[in-house]
Amino acid sequence: MSQGAALSVSSPSLSAPAAVADVALRGLDITFALKTGEQHAAVKAIDLTVAPGEFVAIVGPTGCGKSTLLNAAAGLLKPSAGKVEIQGAVLAGLNAKAGYLFQADALMPWKTAIDNVAVALEPQGVPRAEALQRAQDWLARVGLKGFAQRYPHMLSGGQRKRVALAQMLIRDPQILLMDEPFGPLDAQTRQIMGNLLLDLWAANKKAVMFVTHDLEEAIALADRVVVMSAGPAAGIVGDFRVELPRPRDIAEIRVEPAFHAIHKAIWASLRVEVQKAYAQGEQLGEEAQQ
Amino acid sequence: MNRTTLLALQILVGIAFLVVWHLLTTVPMANGKPLFAPFFFSTPLDVLARTWKDITGGTLWRHLGITMLETVLAFGIGAGAGIVVGFAFARRELLAAVFDPYVKAANALPRVVLAPIFALWFGLGIWSKVALGFTLVFFIVFFNVYQGVKEVSPTVLANARMLGMNERQLLRHVYWPAALTWMFSSLHTSVGFALIGAVVGEYLGSSAGLGYKIHEAESVFDVTGVFSGMLILTIVVIILDAIVTRIENRLLVWRPDTTARTT
Ligand SMILES: Nc1ncnc2c1ncn2[C@@H]1O[C@H](COP(=O)(O)OP(=O)(O)OP(=O)(O)O)[C@@H](O)[C@H]1O
Ligand SMILES: [Mg+2]
Numbered sequence: 001m002s003q004g005a006a007l008s009v010s011s012p013s014l015s016a017p018a019a020v021a022d023v024a025l026r027g028l029d030i031t032f033a034l035k036t037g038e039q040h041a042a043v044k045a046i047d048l049t050v051a052p053g054e055f056v057a058i059v060g061p062t063g064c065g066k067s068t069l070l071n072a073a074a075g076l077l078k079p080s081a082g083k084v085e086i087q088g089a090v091l092a093g094l095n096a097k098a099g100y101l102f103q104a105d106a107l108m109p110w111k112t113a114i115d116n117v118a119v120a121l122e123p124q125g126v127p128r129a130e131a132l133q134r135a136q137d138w139l140a141r142v143g144l145k146g147f148a149q150r151y152p153h154m155l156s157g158g159q160r161k162r163v164a165l166a167q168m169l170i171r172d173p174q175i176l177l178m179d180e181p182f183g184p185l186d187a188q189t190r191q192i193m194g195n196l197l198l199d200l201w202a203a204n205k206k207a208v209m210f211v212t213h214d215l216e217e218a219i220a221l222a223d224r225v226v227v228m229s230a231g232p233a234a235g236i237v238g239d240f241r242v243e244l245p246r247p248r249d250i251a252e253i254r255v256e257p258a259f260h261a262i263h264k265a266i267w268a269s270l271r272v273e274v275q276k277a278y279a280q281g282e283q284l285g286e287e288a289q290q
Numbered sequence: 291m292n293r294t295t296l297l298a299l300q301i302l303v304g305i306a307f308l309v310v311w312h313l314l315t316t317v318p319m320a321n322g323k324p325l326f327a328p329f330f331f332s333t334p335l336d337v338l339a340r341t342w343k344d345i346t347g348g349t350l351w352r353h354l355g356i357t358m359l360e361t362v363l364a365f366g367i368g369a370g371a372g373i374v375v376g377f378a379f380a381r382r383e384l385l386a387a388v389f390d391p392y393v394k395a396a397n398a399l400p401r402v403v404l405a406p407i408f409a410l411w412f413g414l415g416i417w418s419k420v421a422l423g424f425t426l427v428f429f430i431v432f433f434n435v436y437q438g439v440k441e442v443s444p445t446v447l448a449n450a451r452m453l454g455m456n457e458r459q460l461l462r463h464v465y466w467p468a469a470l471t472w473m474f475s476s477l478h479t480s481v482g483f484a485l486i487g488a489v490v491g492e493y494l495g496s497s498a499g500l501g502y503k504i505h506e507a508e509s510v511f512d513v514t515g516v517f518s519g520m521l522i523l524t525i526v527v528i529i530l531d532a533i534v535t536r537i538e539n540r541l542l543v544w545r546p547d548t549t550a551r552t553t
Contacts, residue, residue, distance in 0.1 A: 076448055094451060106449035110467040110544045119463055123454035151544040164449075171453065 020088040021049040022097075022175050022207035023073050027082035030068050042068045044233040046082070048226060050175075053205030057218035059270060060228030061277030066211040067103055069228075070177045073209060074100045086175070099173030101164055101181045103211075107152045114139060114148035117166045124171065138166035141196065143189075157184035162193065169200065176201075176208045182217065194221060194250040202247060215270060219262055220250045227270050230277035238269040308334045332514040340518040350503075350522070357499045358526075360416050360488035364423025365481055369473070371424070372431025376469065379432075380439035397429045401487070405494045414496050423487025430480045431473055438472030439465050474542055477534050485527065500526075 028046040031039050043065035050056050058066050071077040072084055075095040084091040086098075107116045117135035118128070126134075139148055142162040152160055161181055168176070181197075182190045198221060201208065212218050218225045219242055227238035242262055244253060253259055314326045315333045328336070344350040379386040405422050412418040442464055450464045473480075492501025500523055507515025 074448075074452060076452075096454060098452070100449070100452045102445050102449055104445045106443075106445045108446055108450070108463060108467070110471070111463075112544075120453045122459060122463075123456065153544070153546040167453070 019051055021085070022052045022054075022087055023048075023050040023209065024085040025049070025069065025072065025082070026085065028069075028072060028079050028084065029081035030065070030072060030077060031080040041233040042231060043228075043235070045235055048236060050207045050209060052207055054224065055201060055208040055210065055222045056224045056226060057210045057212060057222035058226045058228065059212060059215055059218050059266075060234065061230045061270075061274045062213070063277065064228045064231045064234040064273070066228060067179050070100065070179050070209060070211060073175075074098055074177055076100075095175070097173060098175040098177050099168035099171055101161075101168050101176075101178040103179035103183070105152070105160060107160060107164055107167070109152050112149050112151055113144060113155065113163045116152070116163055117170055120167045120171050134170060135166070138170045139163070142166045143192065158186065158189055161185065165193070165197075172204075174206055176206050176210075178208065179211045180213065181210075182212070182214075190217070191250045197221070198246075198248060198250070215263065215266060216254060217250075219244075219259060219266070220248060220253050225262075225266055227266060227273065230273045230280060237273065238266065240266050329511075330513060332517050336514045337517045337521060340514050341521050344518060344522070353499050353503050354522070354526070356416060357485070357488050357492065357501070360419040360423060360491070360499065361481075361484045361530075363416070363420045364487050365427055365484035367420065368424040368427025368484065369431045369480065372428045373435050373469070373473070375428075376432045376435025377439060377465070380436045380469075381465075386436075393429075393432075397433075401425045402490060402494075405491055408491070409495045419488045419491030419496065419499070422491040423484040426483035426487045427480045430476050430483060434472040434476045435469040438469035441472075442468045471542060471545070474538050477538060478531060481530055481534050482527065485530065489523065 025046050025048045028043065028048075029041065030043050031041045034040055046069065048056075048069075058069065060066055068077065072079055073086075073091075073095065075084070075091050075093055075098075084095075086095055108119070111119065114132060114135050117138055118131040121131040121134065122128075136145075136148060139145055142165055144159060144162055144166075147155060147159060147163075150159075152163070155163065161184055165181060168178075182193055185193060194217065208222075210218070210221060215225075222242055225238075225240045225242060226236055227240070228234050229237045240262065244256065244258055244262070311331070312334050315324050315328050315331050317324055319325055379389070401422060404425060405418070408418040408421040412421055447460070447464055450460055455463065488499065489501035489504075492499035493505045494501075496502045500519060504516055504519035504523075507513075507519060
């Protein structure tokens with residue numbers, strides 16, 4: 001495969017016009033009203049569609065509005081302008097079709113690992129004995145077989161993330177929203193979890209919005225990598241299709257020449273934004289000091 | 291310092307206090323009388339002897355039983371009402387906003403002044419004491435449940451809602467455990483206040499209970515009887531506190547700090 005074929009830079013949506021997108025953000029603005037009375041425009045004029053079964057990774061400098069986008073797709077945040085469409089229908093209220101893995105700790109601290117996972121089946125009316133059985137299977141899948149009876153505070157950050165992953169996946173949602181799910185994991189576990197995620201996704205293709213600060217991880221996992229600009233009023237500055245063959249192995253794919261070509265192209269656009277965000281941070285710091 | 295040394299020192303302080311008390315009230319001074327007259331200060335041995343007599347005698351148990359019944363009723367009804375109202379206020383913004391000044395005013399009121407009114411309304415039996423304990427327990431539980439429901443982590447809540455939980459399931463899996471945590475963190479205080487309500491109520495007007503016994507002894511200047519009543523009250527409080535600690539440790543196993551605590 002030539003490097004040129006592996007890489008194509010495209011404007012927002014590439015999905016076939018016939019298929020209805022699983023998630024479509026159209027002309028989305030999100031503005032926060034600060035306590036001081038000011039308005040903070042977090043993201044502006046976002047157009048992003050995720051086709052059924054498509055794995056989209058979102059990268060961008062810290063604070064640009066990646067979590068904000070996921071919150072909008074989940075229905076937790078109301079757009080200030082524009083709309084969110086889920087499988088063609090405008091989203092009002094919570095997104096019942098989506099599973100959301102939060103960036104912050106979201107497990108119920110008063111429930112053990114297994115109860116946290118099993119309780120996710122309660123809204124679907126699964127009997128408790130069966131739910132516990134399935135929860136145990138899921139804990140085993142994320143490598144936490146022996147930790148079922150631990151409370152969240154007795155688990156490491158990475159272990160908690162894996163419980164949260166099991167909690168999300170056990171419900172088998174059609175759309176997955178994941179906010180830096182592998183953030184606190186070590187490099188090895190990251191690979192294991194990444195491959196596990198790819199296996200699960202390949203078996204039962206779902207639309208995925210995957211936020212990460214690790215560009216290599218984004219490329220290794222995704223069909224598309226979307227680059228956001230530095231905030232405020234962040235937008236999408238790059239939308240790259242990753243045409244690497246599947247099935248992939250997270251560790252092995254990184255040594256392919258095509259991987260490097262894509263990485264180079266995306267990094268060129270991401271670097272500018274990261275530097276911008278860094279400069280802004282410094283400026284704000286200096287202003288605060290004065 | 292290890293636990294046995296600490297315990298030894300704690301016991302030593304108690305013994306030293308009793309010895310000093312004993313010496314001051316029994317050893318004759320130059321004028322042939324002890325420095326502290328036993329009539330005013332009693333003596334440790336007298337107090338112990340009286341307490342033992344009361345415990346083995348049988349009348350004490352009836353008084354103790356009544357005080358405990360009042361305490362349990364005051365705590366149960368007060369906590370129940372506090373939970374219900376705390377939940378209602380936390381989940382209904384308007385209700386909380388409208389009643390806020392009245393709740394604050396009611397809580398600022400010194401509850402002891404209500405005791406005679408309760409005696410008037412509910413008679414001299416147990417219910418006037420239960421009412422007094424109720425007014426003390428209710429506010430503690432109410433404020434804690436309200437706070438607990440209000441301060442549920444927004445992420446935990448958002449996650450539970452994303453899992454598809456309806457209002458009832460949210461209540462059961464999120465709000466209730468959060469509120470319970472806060473309530474249990476105030477359990478020592480609220481159980482203590484239930485007992486205080488009972489004893490103060492009895493003290494101010496009744497014909498049974500530990501408070502009544504103390505009052506009765508006081509009215510005939512029976513200092514030994516007063517101290518003996520106080521000793522029994524102290525023992526009861528220590529036992530209640532130990533029970534509460536056990537319940538707390540069992541129900542709050544998931545909390546990071548309870549496992550570290552050894553008391
Ligand atoms: N509730 C809020 N009120 C006010 N401002 C907010 C709020 N939530 C987010 N912001 C601001 O919006 C911007 C985007 O926040 P967001 O959490 O989406 O960033 P992010 O891209 O996920 O960052 P990170 O990579 O660090 O997680 C930030 O500047 C943040 O300060
Ligand atoms: Mg974020």
